Structures are given as C-alpha cells and as structure tokens.
Amino acid sequence: MRIDIISIFPEYFAPLDVSLIGKARERGILDVHLHQLRDWAHDVHRTVDDTPYGGGPGMVMKPEPWGEAIDAVLAADQDARPRIIVPTPSGVPFTQRLAMEYVAEPWLLFTPARYEGIDSRVMAEYGSRLCVDEVSIGDYVLAGGEAAVLVMVEAVGRLLPGVLGNARSAVDDSFAPGEMENLLEGPVYTKPPEWRGHEVPEILLSGHHGKIARWRRDEALRRTARNRAELLAALDPATLDKHDRRL
Numbered sequence: 617m618r619i620d621i622i623s624i625f626p627e628y629f630a631p632l633d634v635s636l637i638g639k640a641r642e643r644g645i646l647d648v649h650l651h652q653l654r655d656w657a658h659d660v661h662r663t664v665d666d667t668p669y670g671g672g673p674g675m676v677m678k679p680e681p682w683g684e685a686i687d688a689v690l691a692a693d694q695d696a697r698p699r700i701i702v703p704t705p706s707g708v709p710f711t712q713r714l715a716m717e718y719v720a721e722p723w724l725l726f727t728p729a730r731y732e733g734i735d736s737r738v739m740a741e742y743g744s745r746l747c748v749d750e751v752s753i754g755d756y757v758l759a760g761g762e763a764a765v766l767v768m769v770e771a772v773g774r775l776l777p778g779v780l781g782n783a784r785s786a787v788d789d790s791f792a793p794g795e796m797e798n799l800l801e802g803p804v805y806t807k808p809p810e811w812r813g814h815e816v817p818e819i820l821l822s823g824h825h826g827k828i829a830r831w832r833r834d835e836a837l838r839r840t841a842r843n844r845a846e847l848l849a850a851l852d853p854a855t856l857d858k859h860d861r862r863l
C-alpha cells in the first residue's frame with residue numbers, strides 16, 4: 617500500500633517512523649510519502665490561506681497550492697488513482713468497517729487541513745474523477761487534520777497482511793465485523809496470578825476454553841452496557857441468547 621500525505625506540518629508524522637507502522641515501512645509493506653504543501657505556494661511568504669468569502673471567522677486554505685500539490689502526487693503514478701481522504705469534523709464517521717475498506721485500497725492520499733478547511737472547489741475538482749471521502753474521527757474540534765490522519769493510518773496500516781504478528785488479534789478486535797462486532801473488549805490479565813491482593817478471575821486459570829469464551833463474552837457485554845449502551849441496540853438479537861439477556 618502507498619500512502620501520500622500533504623500537510624503544512626509534515627514533521628507531525630514522525631510517529632509513522634516508529635512501532636508497528638515504522639516496521640511495516642521498513643519491511644516494504646507500507647510506502648509513505650510526506651509532502652510540504654508550502655512547496656506549491658509560490659509567493660515570497662509561501663501563503664496557503666486567506667480570508668473566507670462571505671465573511672466569518674478564521675481563514676480558509678487557498679485552492680491553488682492544494683491543486684498543484686495534489687496534481688504532483690497524482691503524477692507519481694499515471695496508471696493508478698489514489699482514494700482521497702479529507703479529515704474534517706463534518707465528515708462521515710471513521711469506523712473499523714471503513715478502515716477495512718481502506719486497507720483494500722492500493723493507494724491512499726490524505727489531505728489534512730488547518731484553519732477553517734480547504735476551499736471547497738478543490739475536492740469538487742477531484743471528486744469528479746476520483747473517490748474523495750470526507751471523514752471524521754469523532755465529535756470534537758482539533759487544530760487540524762494531522763492527528764486524524766495519524767489515527768487513520770494506524771487503524772488501516774495494522775490491518776495490512778503481515779503487519780500484526782498474530783493475525784487473529786485483528787479479527788478479535790473490538791468493533792471488528794463478526795460475532796464480537798459492536799462489543800467492547802472485556803478485562804485482560806497476565807502473570808502474576810495475584811498482585812497487591814488482586815487475584816486473576818479463577819475461570820481464566822481453569823483451562824476450560826468453552827467457559828472462558830463465555831466468561832469473556834459476558835464481560836464484553838457488561839463493559840459495553842456500561843460504557844456504550846447504544847452499541848447493544850445495534851447487536852443482532854440472534855447473537856444475544858437468553859443467557860446474555862440475563863446480564
């Protein structure tokens with residue numbers, strides 16, 4: 617997978633050099649290209665923003681630098697087209713399902729904006745011939761889209777074949793489609809069996825895999841009911857047998 621990111625703060629993406637994503641890049645599973653938007657702002661101050669037409673607070677990112685920057689990225693491979701992802705609080709929710717859709721794409725282009733956003737004509741220009749998604753990572757206000765790109769690149773990158781040591785951990789993730797979809801993960805434990813008077817639940821030491829699976833599902837349901845009750849409403853009733861309803 618190739619990922620391109622255009623930003624006025626390319627140094628923001630230093631975390632993509634380390635840990636899981638960094639190793640995936642070293643192993644050639646992921647190819648990340650960072651671009652400084654100001655390289656396509658040709659005035660002496662390398663200006664990338666201006667006041668909004670129609671008035672209002674803040675500044676809007678100018679279309680010209682973005683257009684030239686995106687054209688330059690597209691020119692990197694004339695035979696392919698990237699899926700463009702625009703982080704914005706006004707976008708569709710970023711979910712595990714969307715991450716799984718993106719990991720199937722050979723090329724992603726992220727366009728994190730600062731200020732009040734990018735002049736809307738930019739995505740109108742590319743939306744006519746490319747797939748352009750406006751995506752939000754949650755209902756809160758960030759100073760720019762760079763943090764959202766880090767979140768999405770990690771969520772997508774970890775799903776690439778060969779990136780996770782134990783492939784099952786992606787399948788068992790919270791929110792991963794399947795039986796545990798829409799369920800939060802329950803509590804986890806490791807050695808020692810007793811720590812400061814706190815003991816590991818006996819069931820987990822029993823070696824009875826069926827009972828352990830049931831216990832984990834019960835705990836997942838309890839935590840979901842406590843922290844994300846709205847997800848329970850989305851659970852398929854068929855997956856909630858009478859035992860679960862007792863919880």
Ligand SMILES: Nc1ccccc1-c1cnco1
Pocket residue numbers: 703704705729730751752753754755756757758759760761762764
């Ligand atoms: N708040 C923001 C400001 C600028 C660019 C993206 C965002 C964003 C993305 N997901 C939630 O917020």
